[in-house]
Amino acid sequence: MAIEVRIPTILRTYTDGAKAVDAEGASLAALIDSLDANHPGIKERLIENGDLRRFINIYVNDEDVRFLGGLEAELSDGDQVVVLPAVAGG
């Protein structure tokens, strides 16, 4: 069983261009480790100093994970995870 993770354009260099990949994990942290095992380097683009990067948004079933416990957010098979970099600037 797997969880589908939607990958934004800028991170598709890690997934050979794939828009979505499967990963596994009972929490977001575990999911990201599983992603990184298959797509080395992607974790560093998502996490900094043990926390989600400020300008990376991750959604589980359309909900921003910041409201679901961040990296501790619990996941189940069939959940839909979307990664989107913030559109922001100065």
Add this chain to the structure above:
Amino acid sequence: MLTIDQATFDAIVAHAKRDHPVEACGIVAGPEGADRPERFIEMVNAAGSPTFYEYDSTDLLELYKEMDQRDEEPVIIYHSHTATEAYPSVTDINLASEPGAHYVLVSTREHGNNEGPVDFRSYRIVEGVVTEEEVTVVPTLRSES
């Protein structure tokens, strides 16, 4: 080069003037791979700041899901500078995450909310490198194709 129709150009300028002194931001979506900015979408600056902009995270997800369903991509990502020139700031460069998009900057520092010309400039921002490009305003995009 960025080719943009007059109505979309005017809409971006109007949004920037209306929101001054807060930074205005938005996107113009178009069919994937076509480089045609067709669908103008104003976004809310969740930061509500004169020196920073950020799409609300829920709005951002909605926007990308909608573009996905319509086989669109962000062709233009625009925002305004309200006290400085229409050139990407260090923050703009560090946070630019759409290497395929035209990053449009509008400066409202001269006339603020009032009538008057604004600086309207476009850039590619790829891996920290900024390249300015020419902007061509056409009456309509259709006449080009």
